[in-house]
Amino acid sequence: MPASAPSAPATRSERKHAAIIAAAAEVFLDMGYDRASMDEIAARSSVSKQTVYKHFSSKDLLFVAVVTEMMDEAGAAVHRAPPNLRDRAELEAFLLDYGIRIQTVALTPGLMQLRRLVISEVQRFPELARELYARGAGRAIGTMGALFETLREDKLLAFDDAAETAAQLNWLLMGEPVNRVMMLGNDAIPTTAEIRRHTKAAIATFLAAFLHPEQC
Amino acid sequence: MPASAPSAPATRSERKHAAIIAAAAEVFLDMGYDRASMDEIAARSSVSKQTVYKHFSSKDLLFVAVVTEMMDEAGAAVHRAPPNLRDRAELEAFLLDYGIRIQTVALTPGLMQLRRLVISEVQRFPELARELYARGAGRAIGTMGALFETLREDKLLAFDDAAETAAQLNWLLMGEPVNRVMMLGNDAIPTTAEIRRHTKAAIATFLAAFLHPEQC
Numbered sequence: 001m002p003a004s005a006p007s008a009p010a011t012r013s014e015r016k017h018a019a020i021i022a023a024a025a026e027v028f029l030d031m032g033y034d035r036a037s038m039d040e041i042a043a044r045s046s047v048s049k050q051t052v053y054k055h056f057s058s059k060d061l062l063f064v065a066v067v068t069e070m071m072d073e074a075g076a077a078v079h080r081a082p083p084n085l086r087d088r089a090e091l092e093a094f095l096l097d098y099g100i101r102i103q104t105v106a107l108t109p110g111l112m113q114l115r116r117l118v119i120s121e122v123q124r125f126p127e128l129a130r131e132l133y134a135r136g137a138g139r140a141i142g143t144m145g146a147l148f149e150t151l152r153e154d155k156l157l158a159f160d161d162a163a164e165t166a167a168q169l170n171w172l173l174m175g176e177p178v179n180r181v182m183m184l185g186n187d188a189i190p191t192t193a194e195i196r197r198h199t200k201a202a203i204a205t206f207l208a209a210f211l212h213p214e215q216c
Numbered sequence: 217m218p219a220s221a222p223s224a225p226a227t228r229s230e231r232k233h234a235a236i237i238a239a240a241a242e243v244f245l246d247m248g249y250d251r252a253s254m255d256e257i258a259a260r261s262s263v264s265k266q267t268v269y270k271h272f273s274s275k276d277l278l279f280v281a282v283v284t285e286m287m288d289e290a291g292a293a294v295h296r297a298p299p300n301l302r303d304r305a306e307l308e309a310f311l312l313d314y315g316i317r318i319q320t321v322a323l324t325p326g327l328m329q330l331r332r333l334v335i336s337e338v339q340r341f342p343e344l345a346r347e348l349y350a351r352g353a354g355r356a357i358g359t360m361g362a363l364f365e366t367l368r369e370d371k372l373l374a375f376d377d378a379a380e381t382a383a384q385l386n387w388l389l390m391g392e393p394v395n396r397v398m399m400l401g402n403d404a405i406p407t408t409a410e411i412r413r414h415t416k417a418a419i420a421t422f423l424a425a426f427l428h429p430e431q432c
Contacts, residue, residue, distance in 0.1 A: 120336025171391025
């Protein structure tokens with residue numbers, strides 16, 4: 001279901017659309033792009049192949065819909081309205097909460113398999129990988145960079161370049177777990193306790209570097 | 217040529233072995249695992265298919281040899297004997313040099329394509345991805361973690377967990393550029409000037425968090 005419409009799809013056509021995307025996600029992630037068939041997707045979404053083609057005129061377009069849908073749903077779960085932070089304690093609590101949330105949402109078997117699939121198809125579908133970048137790390141870095149500009153005005157953070165600073169936070173949080181899961185498989189997805197410990201260390205480093213001198 | 221034998225392979229058999237691996241690297245990176253053939257690899261290395269099989273009894277084993285060879289060669293170019301660092305200025309110069317070196321070595325079209333290929337085959341060849349992890353980020357984090365233990369004794373750095381601290385340095389340096397190249401393609405490989413600027417920012421953050429108080 002699209003991030004912009006969190007209530008149940010209203011019409012029969014919208015429900016079918018959502019069912020096809022959900023089934024397609026399963027099939028693409030299980031079988032990869034080449035082995036996924038529109039027949040299998042139709043069967044798993046309990047509609048005719050004709051109906052699948054009415055909604056998505058090609059396997060290619062359906063693949064794009066799966067990637068954008070999964071990334072937007074994840075993004076909606078990670079990103080919230082900009083918080084109103086008044087002091088160091090509130091900033092720290094927000095960053096810990098954000099750090100745990102982004103890892104909990106992103107480090108799932110489905111999203112990690114999507115990432116592997118998109119990376120393996122980057123030469124055939126370069127636009128798709130660009131979408132995943134924009135809706136994943138790109139969105140996280142952009143959103144946090146905008147917040148950091150406000151926090152600099154409020155003398156909570158001090159830094160030169162908001163985008164670079166937001167990218168550093170992103171990779172302090174995501175670099176090690178994402179790389180481990182990419183390489184070592186989904187068994188390497190961290191536990192809640194591991195995410196919590198890793199996040200505390202990442203936020204401590206971030207604040208040591210960027211907390212505004214007036215807050216120290 | 218193996219990292220442990222930087223001089224030219226001595227025997228005819230060793231030269232053939234090296235030529236087959238070099239040709240196989242080209243073929244695997246160009247065509248992917250499935251489409252790569254032992255015939256093509258034999259042709260490009262100017263030996264008979266029989267000779268290829270004498271050296272590598274299967275395509276699978278040849279793929280493993282290519283990955284370990286490329287990673288060990290890269291590792292040998294990144295990692296040097298532990299430096300003898302006496303003060304903050306030497307530490308900072310070493311970290312800047314290391315940061316620029318690891319990015320310059322790793323962010324090449326060949327190694328980035330190897331990474332994509334291994335990620336796309338992680339379900340079929342999980343041991344191969346584990347090798348890439350161990351010889352890539354795992355080696356970098358292990359080597360730096362060991363150095364950091366010494367630097368803590370020498371009161372140049374202060375931290376709780378050497379492995380976590382080394383992982384943070386690794387991802388401050390590698391997270392953003394590797395993710396961009398994975399997703400946006402080899403056109404996103406940073407220039408020397410971009411690597412230098414990015415490294416300065418990463419090392420500044422690292423030292424703000426971990427420089428020993430006696431050095432501040």
